[in-house]
Amino acid sequence: MSEYGVHEAKTxxxxxxxxxxxxxxxxxxRSGExxxxxxxxxxxxxxxxGFARGQFTIPDDFDETPEEFAEYM
Known part of the structure; x- marks a missing residue:
């Protein structure tokens, strides 16, 4: 820790x-205080x-429910 007077700090x-x-x-x-x-x-x-931008592609059918899961919907 360093101490500086107001005038010295300003300079x-x-x-x-x-x-x-x-x-x-x-x-x-100021005055030592x-x-x-x-x-x-x-x-x-x-x-x-965006750190992985361009490294992955999203398939066109991404938001479609696969047939094997359709019966549970």
Missing amino acids: HFSKLVDKVLAGEEVVIT PLIKWVPVQRKRKPNF
């Missing part, structure tokens, strides 16, 4: 953001829809 904002995104906790202080603790946000994984 080096981009570098501090990079540190936080790399997993480091950053505390912003901790004010803010920056931690990275846990991002939600996006679903991977």
Whole structure:
């Protein structure tokens, strides 16, 4: 965990953001008193829809009931 004063944090904002995104906790202080603790946000994984696109085909009779099951319907 690193501590930075408000003025120093303002001056080096981009570098501090990079540190936080790399997993480091950053505390912003004023007159030596901790004010803010920056931690990275846990991002939600996006679903991977379409990962098998083009690898399978759906037969034309997909939604038709096979004859051997028709008597149970």
